[in-house]
């Protein structure tokens with residue numbers, strides 16, 4: 001069943017070349033949207049856009065760069081004439097490390113991408129959304145933003161900040177722009193090995209699955225379906241929601 005219609009809408013998906021973002025871009029196109037795939041990996045973004053056809057274009061964007069976020073909005077308007085939806089999905093993490101041993105530069109970079117990157121993306125998008133009468137923003141947070149784990153001091157606290165930034169923006173941008181947050185559990189994407197760590201990843205994977213009532217990891221498509229719903233008019237009375245996509249992990 002379709003998660004909601006995005007017919008005629010124009011979206012930017014950051015981190016859209018891989019994993020959850022790639023699945024989101026695909027589901028957005030399936031739901032009728034046109035999409036700018038904005039990713040640090042320009043070649044992968046081009047390849048993803050080519051796979052999706054004429055409803056998708058690509059742009060190399062570093063979400064930590066204000067000018068690059070502005071360029072993504074310009075690309076949406078020049079290619080498709082408007083901007084309705086922003087998926088702030090680009091994110092990074094390191095391998096697990098005790099918080100006191102974390103590398104200061106890596107700590108800063110994680111916050112730059114996962115938190116400041118969301119703020120810069122939203123800041124660039126809002127004037128364009130208001131030119132069309134409003135819009136919908138989804139932020140890819142994490143269940144780790146609500147419940148932390150050892151080894152993820154920088155990542156978990158950055159996702160707590162992302163989840164809370166989404167709530168703050170929901171208050172500030174209402175009533176014409178909705179802002180919601182997706183909080184996925186471990187999801188089978190190229191990022192997953194970092195969450196499993198290097199010390200017996202297979203055992204870590206089984207332990208993870210054992211902690212999830214629905215007895216599997218998330219697929220990128222699970223998160224993408226929730227993103228379509230939150231971006232669509234089917235969610236027109238939802239804002240400031242942090243929606244776990246976690247098979248019941250956070251019950």
Ligand SMILES: NC(=O)c1ccc[n+]([C@@H]2O[C@H](COP(=O)([O-])OP(=O)(O)OC[C@H]3O[C@@H](n4cnc5c(N)ncnc54)[C@H](O)[C@@H]3O)[C@@H](O)[C@H]2O)c1
Nearest residue numbers: 015018019020040062063090091142184186187189190191
């Ligand atoms: N995979 C998981 O288990 C999981 C769980 C919860 C939340 N998340 C979150 O979901 C989002 C997507 O993760 P994923 O699992 O699909 O990871 P991924 O590594 O498959 O994809 C991330 C994409 O973001 C891009 N990116 C990285 N830094 C960027 C930057 N500065 N500017 C623009 N693009 C950049 C990468 O090039 C890549 O294409 C992230 O925010 C991540 O934190 C992932």
